[in-house]
Amino acid sequence: MSIVEQSRHDDVLVLTINNPPVNAFSPGVPEGLKAGLDAAAADNTVRAVVIIGGGRTFIAGADIRTFNLPREQAPDLRGTIEKLDAFPKPTVAAIHGTALGGGLELALACAYRVAVPAAQLGLPEVKLGVLPGAGGTQRLPRVVGARKALDMMLSGTPIGAAEGAQLGLIDRLVDGPLLEGAVTFAREVAGTRPLPRISDRSVTDGSPEVFTAARQAIQKTHRGQLSPALIIDLAEMAATAPFQDGWTAEATKFMQAKDSPQSRGLRHIFFAERESAKIAGLSRDTPTTEIRSAGIIGAGTMGGGIAMNFLNVGIPVTIVETAQDALDRGLAVIRRNYENSAKKGRMSMEDVETRMGLLTPTLDMHDLRDADIIIEAVFENMDVKKDIFTRLDAIAKDGAILASNTSTLDVNEIASVTGRPESVIGLHFFSPANVMKLLEIVRAAKTSDTVLATSMALARRIRKVGVVVGVCDGFVGNRMVHRYGDEARRIVEEGARPEDVDAAMNALGLPMGPFQMSDMAGLDIGYAIRQHQAKVRGQPQPDGWLDRIVQAGRKGQKTNGGIYDYDENRRPRPNADMQRLIETYRAEKGITPREITQDEITRRLTASLVNEGAKILEEGIAQRAGDIDVIYIYGYGFPAYHGGPMQYASEQGLPSVVADLERYGQTPAPLLKRLADEGLTFADYDARRLQA
Numbered sequence: 001m002s003i004v005e006q007s008r009h010d011d012v013l014v015l016t017i018n019n020p021p022v023n024a025f026s027p028g029v030p031e032g033l034k035a036g037l038d039a040a041a042a043d044n045t046v047r048a049v050v051i052i053g054g055g056r057t058f059i060a061g062a063d064i065r066t067f068n069l070p071r072e073q074a075p076d077l078r079g080t081i082e083k084l085d086a087f088p089k090p091t092v093a094a095i096h097g098t099a100l101g102g103g104l105e106l107a108l109a110c111a112y113r114v115a116v117p118a119a120q121l122g123l124p125e126v127k128l129g130v131l132p133g134a135g136g137t138q139r140l141p142r143v144v145g146a147r148k149a150l151d152m153m154l155s156g157t158p159i160g161a162a163e164g165a166q167l168g169l170i171d172r173l174v175d176g177p178l179l180e181g182a183v184t185f186a187r188e189v190a191g192t193r194p195l196p197r198i199s200d201r202s203v204t205d206g207s208p209e210v211f212t213a214a215r216q217a218i219q220k221t222h223r224g225q226l227s228p229a230l231i232i233d234l235a236e237m238a239a240t241a242p243f244q245d246g247w248t249a250e251a252t253k254f255m256q257a258k259d260s261p262q263s264r265g266l267r268h269i270f271f272a273e274r275e276s277a278k279i280a281g282l283s284r285d286t287p288t289t290e291i292r293s294a295g296i297i298g299a300g301t302m303g304g305g306i307a308m309n310f311l312n313v314g315i316p317v318t319i320v321e322t323a324q325d326a327l328d329r330g331l332a333v334i335r336r337n338y339e340n341s342a343k344k345g346r347m348s349m350e351d352v353e354t355r356m357g358l359l360t361p362t363l364d365m366h367d368l369r370d371a372d373i374i375i376e377a378v379f380e381n382m383d384v385k386k387d388i389f390t391r392l393d394a395i396a397k398d399g400a401i402l403a404s405n406t407s408t409l410d411v412n413e414i415a416s417v418t419g420r421p422e423s424v425i426g427l428h429f430f431s432p433a434n435v436m437k438l439l440e441i442v443r444a445a446k447t448s449d450t451v452l453a454t455s456m457a458l459a460r461r462i463r464k465v466g467v468v469v470g471v472c473d474g475f476v477g478n479r480m481v482h483r484y485g486d487e488a489r490r491i492v493e494e495g496a497r498p499e500d501v502d503a504a505m506n507a508l509g510l511p512m513g514p515f516q517m518s519d520m521a522g523l524d525i526g527y528a529i530r531q532h533q534a535k536v537r538g539q540p541q542p543d544g545w546l547d548r549i550v551q552a553g554r555k556g557q558k559t560n561g562g563i564y565d566y567d568e569n570r571r572p573r574p575n576a577d578m579q580r581l582i583e584t585y586r587a588e589k590g591i592t593p594r595e596i597t598q599d600e601i602t603r604r605l606t607a608s609l610v611n612e613g614a615k616i617l618e619e620g621i622a623q624r625a626g627d628i629d630v631i632y633i634y635g636y637g638f639p640a641y642h643g644g645p646m647q648y649a650s651e652q653g654l655p656s657v658v659a660d661l662e663r664y665g666q667t668p669a670p671l672l673k674r675l676a677d678e679g680l681t682f683a684d685y686d687a688r689r690l691q692a
Contacts, residue, residue, distance in 0.1 A: 004032025005054070006039060011047040012186045013040045014179065018054040025102040026063035030080040037083055037091075048090040048186035051110065052179055057097025058119070059106060064128065064267060067258060077102050077134045078251065084109040085135075085199055090189045094182035095119045095170075100158060105132055108139040111195045114172045114182050115161040121169060122158025128270060129263030129641055131227050133254030135199075137234035138246040142201040143169050146210050146239055153231050154218065199243045206239025224509050225641055227257045261651045265643025268683070269633055272626030272644070275686075276467045277460075279452065280623055286453040289399060291315060291461070295371035297388060299330025299361070302405055303377035305433030308334060309462040311355040312434075318360045318367050327361050334359065337434065366395055373401040373458070375427055380528065382409050386417045393418040401451050403427040404442075408474045408529060411444040421446040425455055428475060429464075430635045431521070438635035439464040440475050465634050470621040473533070477631045479621075480612045480645075481514075485526065487608040487666075488514035489546055491601055492582060495593030498563050499574050504601035509639030514605070515563045516572060517636075519556035523549060523563070545585040549578060600664075607660040610649040614669035617685070624689070625682035650681035 005016040015036040017023045033051070040046045053059060066074050084091055084106065093099070093107035095115035100122050107113050107121075115121075123132045123140065131137060132153060141149035144167040152159065164170040174181030214232045222228040230253045237246040257263055294310045296303045299321045307317045311334075321327035338352040360367070368374050374396055376388050385404060392402055402424045404414050415424035426442025439459045443452055452468065459466025469476045488501050502513025518526055527550040530542045549563060556562035557570055564572035586593055613628045622628050629644020642648040649657045654676035658668045668676075675685060 002032060003028040004036055006036050008046075009050075009183045011045060011190065012050055012183050013043070013046045013048075014050045014052060014183065016052050016054045017059060020055050022057050022060035022098075023053045023055065023103070024061060024063040025059055025075050025077055025106070026066060027075050029059075030076045033080050034083055037087055040089060041087070046089065047190035048092065049087070050092045050094050050179070050182045050186050051106070052094040052182060053097065058093070058095045058099045059103025060098050061101030061103055061124070064270065067130075067263075067267060077105070081106060081109040081134050085197060087111075088195075090186060090192060090195060092182055092186045092189070094174075094178050095121070095161065096178050098122075098158065101125055101132070101136075102134055105134040105136045105139070108143065108198055109135060111192075111197065112171045112185065112189060113164075113169065114174050114178075114185050115164065115170045116178050117161050117173050117175065119161040119164075120158040121161065121164050122156065123153050124156035124158070126154060126222075126227050126231065127156045127266065129225070129227050129260060129266040130257045131231045131234065131250070131254055133250060133258075135247060135250070137231060137250050138238045138243055139198045141203045141206065141235050141238040142198050142243075143167065145204045146206040146235055149238075150210070150214050150232065150235055153235070154214070154222065154228050199247075203239040206236070211236045211239075224639070226260050226262050230257055262641040264651070265639075265641050265647050268626070268643040268647045269629055269640055272624070272647075273465060273630050275624060276465070276627045276630045277456065279456065279468050282449055282453060286449045288454040288457050289372065289401070289450060291372045291401075291454065291458055293318070293371050293373075295320065295368035295374040296377060297365070297368075297374065298377040299327050300377070301333075302429065302431060302433055303375075304330045304334045304337075305431065305435075306375055306377055306405065306429050307359065308337065308355075308434035309429075309464070311358050313462055314358065315462075316358045316360070318362060318371060320362055320365050320368065322363065324363065327363065331359070331361055365391060368392070369395050369397060371396070371400060373403060375403045375405055377405040377429075380407060380409065380525070382413065385409065385414050389414055389424070390417045393420065396423075399423075401425060401454060403455070405429055406442075407478050410473075411442050411471050412446075415444050415446060422448040423451055425451050426471075426475070427455060428477075430477075436635065437463070437465050438477075438631060439466045440477060440631065440635070441466050441468045442471060442475055443468055444471055465630060467627050467631050468623065469627075469631075470619075472616075472619070472621050476613075476616055476622050476628055477635045479616065480609050480628070480632070481517075481636060482526075482529070483612040484605055484609050485514050485518065487604055489544055491596060491604060493545065493586060493589070493591055494596060496596040496601060497574070497579065498582075499572075500596070500598070501601055501605075504598045505605060507598065508602055508606075509642060511637045518546075519562040519564055519566075519572065522556050522558055524555045545582045548581060548585065552581070554578070603660045604664050606645060606648060606652075607657050607664075608666065609645040610657055611661055611666060611669050611672060613646055614672035614675075617682075618669065618671040624686045626686055646682040650683060654681065 003019050007014045019029055040049045091110040092112045093110040096119050098120045099107050104121050104123055123136045125131050161170050165173050172185055211232055218228045234250050237249055293316045296307045296317055296319045299319050307319050310317045341347050342349050342352050378384055404426050407428055411426040415421035424444055425447050428440035430436035430438050441455050456466050474482055491501055492498055498515040502516050505513035534542055554561045557566055560566050565575045616622050625646040629646050632638040632644045633640050638644055658676045661668045
């Protein structure tokens with residue numbers, strides 16, 4: 001079977017794209033389509049052409065792996081579309097599954113489009129830091145109007161075929177067999193002349209105010225990103241300039257976006273997320289356990305949020321607390337969260353009751369005896385957790401997965417109090433657990449392959465991005481963030497204000513800087529961790545300026561005051577008393593404050609993250625640098641367009657990161673130093689390990 005198969009249906013030539021799994025526009029597809037069009041043009045008995053996807057979809061977009069090819073080797077999507085636009089006979093795109101990116105652009109170049117009602121249509125290029133580069137920015141506004149086109153291109157979110165039909169994007173919805181309906185439609189329009197070319201249309205609602213509003217909006221929704229601004233510029237050209245001018249400009253701006261660090265970062269994370277699902281030493285046929293019910297210990301913020309993930313996908317949950325008032329509060333928070341979603345139109349009140357109906361509250365841990373998985377979500381204290389797992393070992397059924405939501409503690413030590421350490425795993429959810437996509441899956445020394453494979457499958461089922469990590473203090477994410485926090489505190493000791501440090505990271509694109517994040521999480525949590533670490537290491541109890549803020553009773557947002565004060569909308573405001581506390585601390589320690597630039601703050605904090613990440617990699621706590629990037633994007637808000645901290649460092653140049661570490665008194669990790677000396681990146685390191 002050829003990549004593009006030609007078949008005759010009397011006077012209609014059908015071109016079927018067979019490029020599984022998603023018919024991406026990769027090499028061979030443009031050649032096949034052009035050959036089919038040439039055949040149709042040369043045959044007077046062919047009155048129309050239908051283009052359809054074989055298998056489960058139309059064309060799901062360009063092949064991202066070809067983005068790095070030289071232009072002359074890349075698939076000729078633009079040339080194919082030019083040929084379609086000029087084709088003298090009616091062409092019909094027959095759409096099922098998805099028509100995304102280049103797939104929708106190809107469909108827009110056809111004279112007509114038909115689709116099954118379940119089809120999805122979209123231009124998601126912005127999610128990869130690029131823009132529709134084959135006429136999408138020029139044709140889509142001419143069909144659906146400037147406002148809707150901007151919404152589709154800037155969000156990257158597809159629309160359904162029914163909405164597409166209402167907008168004029170789809171000419172007919174086909175309820176029966178798609179090919180049969182498309183051929184019938186092609187015959188109906190076979191004699192139509194002139195052909196309805198989208199490139200000949202003008203843009204509706206293309207007033208200057210539309211584009212001004214869009215530029216203002218992306219300052220919040222896409223702050224600091226290149227491709228959204230270019231998309232708006234091109235959509236405005238569609239409204240104000242001849243088609244050919246916009247078509248030419250689009251090619252130039254596409255290359256500008258594609259060759260940017262932002263696009264490289266987004267493409268890196270696209271592939272890194274897919275790679276993170278692959279676990280070294282775990283075969284694809286590893287058996288998994290079916291999770292039909294779950295138990296949660298703790299109905300607080302974390303426990304309730306974790307429970308919602310299971311309830312959302314129809315898995316019954318038994319939730320345990322030690323006191324009725326705590327249990328009642330937890331249930332009330334879960335219900336309130338669901339009701340708030342219903343008020344916003346995200347679900348119905350019937351959905352709320354369905355989810356709450358799957359939740360069984362109890363004060364008796366023995367009620368967990370039939371659960372397939374039990375997740376402990378109590379206070380971060382080793383003695384408490386070991387007591388719970390000792391009791392669970394006597395209660396849980398054979399084969400049940402026993403999981404801890406610990407964010408820092410040793411899962412091996414927790415497992416050691418059970419007679420089934422192979423059943424124990426860490427499942428570190430991020431707060432708020434019902435919102436955050438990341439799930440660190442902590443593989444302990446004796447965790448079985450079945451438990452690990454089941455946990456990964458469960459992550460997908462509850463719509464999380466699961467990343468496997470090893471056991472160490474803080475695993476990957478929190479181990480790195482602790483070092484990041486240490487450096488942030490040191491920068492303040494040396495002279496910066498907390499708000500200066502946060503502003504530097506906000507400017508880099510993080511929604512919260514280190515101190516904003518600490519106040520939100522609760523300063524008492526970091527304080528307890530520092531105390532625990534000092535105790536384990538046999539060191540004196542910490543006495544930093546941040547510890548003194550906690551000792552003053554300020555724990556962050558939960559007490560309406562921590563490093564910052566907070567108003568009723570939780571907006572932070574600097575506190576003069578806290579600044580004086582910092583100044584007093586410096587004076588006691590004999591520190592003369594100095595001016596610290598935003599550039600220095602950014603360099604020091606990112607270098608600290610990367611340096612700890614390099615240590616984690618060399619220790620085997622993370623399988624890949626890309627896994628670390630996935631963790632930091634989905635768990636800590638590192639901007640996806642930077643690709644994560646490890647990719648960001650590679651873009652800056654690892655020798656530059658090493659120089660920053662040495663300049664500001666840190667020792668570069670051996671792996672980081674080696675890669676820098678060899679002129680390699682973390683992507684090179686991942687590729688080398690993959691080959692090994």
